Amino acid sequence: MKKEWVISQEAFDTMLDWLDADRERAGFKYEAIRLRLIKIFTCRGCQAAEELADETINRVIGRIVEIAKGYRGDPALYFYGVAQKVYLEYSRKARGPLAHVPMDYAAVSLSAQAVVMVEDVEPEYRCLEHCLEQLLPENRDLVVRYYQQERQAKIDHRKMLAGELGIAVNALRLRAHRIRLTLQRCVLECLEQQPAS
Amino acid sequence: MIQNQDQNRIRLYLLGKLADGEKEQIEHELLANDDLFEEVLVVEEELVDEYIAGALTNEERARFELHFLVTPERQQSLRFAHALRRYVTTHASERSDVSGSFLPGFFSKHSRILGLAATVVAITIMAGALWFFFLRQTSPPTFATVTLVMSPNTRNEGVQAIRIKPPAEQTLRLYLVLPNPKMPAAGYHVQLLDVNGESRSLKVAGQRNQSIFVEIPGSQLKRGQYALNLSEVNADGTEQRIPGSYYFTIE
Numbered sequence: 065m066k067k068e069w070v071i072s073q074e075a076f077d078t079m080l081d082w083l084d085a086d087r088e089r090a091g092f093k094y095e096a097i098r099l100r101l102i103k104i105f106t107c108r109g110c111q112a113a114e115e116l117a118d119e120t121i122n123r124v125i126g127r128i129v130e131i132a133k134g135y136r137g138d139p140a141l142y143f144y145g146v147a148q149k150v151y152l153e154y155s156r157k158a159r160g161p162l163a164h165v166p167m168d169y170a171a172v173s174l175s176a177q178a179v180v181m182v183e184d185v186e187p188e189y190r191c192l193e194h195c196l197e198q199l200l201p202e203n204r205d206l207v208v209r210y211y212q213q214e215r216q217a218k219i220d221h222r223k224m225l226a227g228e229l230g231i232a233v234n235a236l237r238l239r240a241h242r243i244r245l246t247l248q249r250c251v252l253e254c255l256e257q258q259p260a261s
Numbered sequence: 262m263i264q265n266q267d268q269n270r271i272r273l274y275l276l277g278k279l280a281d282g283e284k285e286q287i288e289h290e291l292l293a294n295d296d297l298f299e300e301v302l303v304v305e306e307e308l309v310d311e312y313i314a315g316a317l318t319n320e321e322r323a324r325f326e327l328h329f330l331v332t333p334e335r336q337q338s339l340r341f342a343h344a345l346r347r348y349v350t351t352h353a354s355e356r357s358d359v360s361g362s363f364l365p366g367f368f369s370k371h372s373r374i375l376g377l378a379a380t381v382v383a384i385t386i387m388a389g390a391l392w393f394f395f396l397r398q399t400s401p402p403t404f405a406t407v408t409l410v411m412s413p414n415t416r417n418e419g420v421q422a423i424r425i426k427p428p429a430e431q432t433l434r435l436y437l438v439l440p441n442p443k444m445p446a447a448g449y450h451v452q453l454l455d456v457n458g459e460s461r462s463l464k465v466a467g468q469r470n471q472s473i474f475v476e477i478p479g480s481q482l483k484r485g486q487y488a489l490n491l492s493e494v495n496a497d498g499t500e501q502r503i504p505g506s507y508y509f510t511i512e
Contacts, residue, residue: 211345
């Protein structure tokens with residue numbers, strides 16, 4: 065399915081202009097669309113999500129002159145329409161929707177597809193310790209406090225923590241998520257720098 | 262602003278439980294709405310944490326393993342979440358010890374009685390610190406978790422057993438989906454059998470929704486095929502074997 069696309073700078077610039085007249089905002093929108101396309105393909109069970117997102121974008125750029133002239137509406141949704149087609153072709157090639165979960169749960173396990181995750185996370189743990197040291201102390205403290213406890217105790221604990229910080233529980237949830245995201249990126253970079261065993 | 266119902270919808274979407282129309286609807290929104298996109302990332306993390314904590318239902322667990330964990334990125338997120346959980350488990354107790362260490366200084370400025378109390382507190386803290394030191398030598402156990410469904414076969418021939426690679430330092434937690442969860446027994450007895458015909462009893466470590474779970478230290482499992490036999494334990498202590506077995510292979 066994958067074509068060797070040759071994208072000219074001119075076509076790419078036309079696509080950016082179509083996204084937004086302001087070049088900086090257009091660049092931001094382009095990145096946002098690409099990230100979301102990757103997420104959509106991932107959520108549909110595609111292993112090569114990034115590749116499919118780029119394929120989608122390349123197809124749009126390939127026809128950008130006519131699209132820019134004729135299409136009215138949010139450009140992101142046009143990308144989505146193309147992504148649907150890319151997904152269909154991909155799943156047809158992969159013989160049916162990927163990671164299909166049978167409705168009869170009891171039938172699942174003996175189909176022997178269950179992903180068995182074994183967690184030897186020592187390298188991640190070492191990197192995490194290193195990355196936590198780089199956080200501001202208050203953020204490090206928040207992460208430790210936010211992710212402790214289980215079930216009901218966790219809910220109560222988070223309410224208390226939000227009250228202490230004077231913010232809503234959902235705002236706390238987002239704050240913890242953003243710190244976690246920073247940490248996760250740092251851990252990934254750290255792992256990449258480690259020698260392969 | 263994201264509502265609870267959106268969070269539920271996203272959760273269903275991530276577990277592959279939405280119908281095509283609803284799925285497309287949420288994907289449309291995901292492209293156009295920054296808040297919703299961030300919410301998807303948050304719910305993803307929460308699902309991963311619940312999976313590790315064993316807080317998902319059997320069906321959610323199966324969907325998570327078959328639908329969610331399909332990409333290397335998400336498997337990496339799972340590994341990160343395991344590491345984070347281990348760190349938090351270790352350092353949450355450290356925090357509470359540290360907050361206690363300010364007490365002696367405060368008390369020493371007051372009466373001799375309080376000074377004596379401060380000494381007692383200091384000794385307690387030192388004992389706590391020593392306890393904590395030794396506790397840290399053995400980091401909290403981490404689990405490799407697997408869900409098994411009973412095969413009606415009484416022999417393992419023709420059964421496609423789940424293959425597991427548990428590292429020696431980890432404990433394998435096996436969730437056994439009960440064949441008849443609507444009529445739970447007073448208790449359960451689990452027997453582990455290996456290919457040499459050797460068997461041993463396993464303690465049921467817990468029960469959740471429609472399954473029970475047993476835990477086996479990775480160091481106690483050699484390569485090979487295993488079967489788990491399940492018996493119902495009646496109120497009078499008698500046992501009744503449930504036909505069928507749970508099969509798995511250690512690689």
